[in-house]
Amino acid sequence: MCFGIPMRIRAIDGLVAHCEAKGVERQASLLMLAHESLVVGDYVVVHLGHAIERVEPETAAEAWRLYDEMLAAGRG
Numbered sequence: 001m002c003f004g005i006p007m008r009i010r011a012i013d014g015l016v017a018h019c020e021a022k023g024v025e026r027q028a029s030l031l032m033l034a035h036e037s038l039v040v041g042d043y044v045v046v047h048l049g050h051a052i053e054r055v056e057p058e059t060a061a062e063a064w065r066l067y068d069e070m071l072a073a074g075r076g
Contacts, residue, residue: 007020007021007060011040012039029049
């Protein structure tokens with residue numbers, strides 16, 4: 001199973017976003033969201049190296065809360 005990961009955009013270079021989540025940095029293609037007016041600080045869902053959806057910060061935080069719960073349950 002694959003998950004899209006909510007990440008915060010730290011920099012934008014053309015159609016490439018430099019993103020961060022929980023201390024992990026990744027580059028993501030913005031091609032699929034070229035119609036959006038994305039700016040540094042926005043949150044996007046990154047899947048397989050592509051930003052596939054813009055999300056609100058609250059949505060990103062809720063997703064990370066659920067991911068943390070799943071990880072904790074897997075350790076028990």
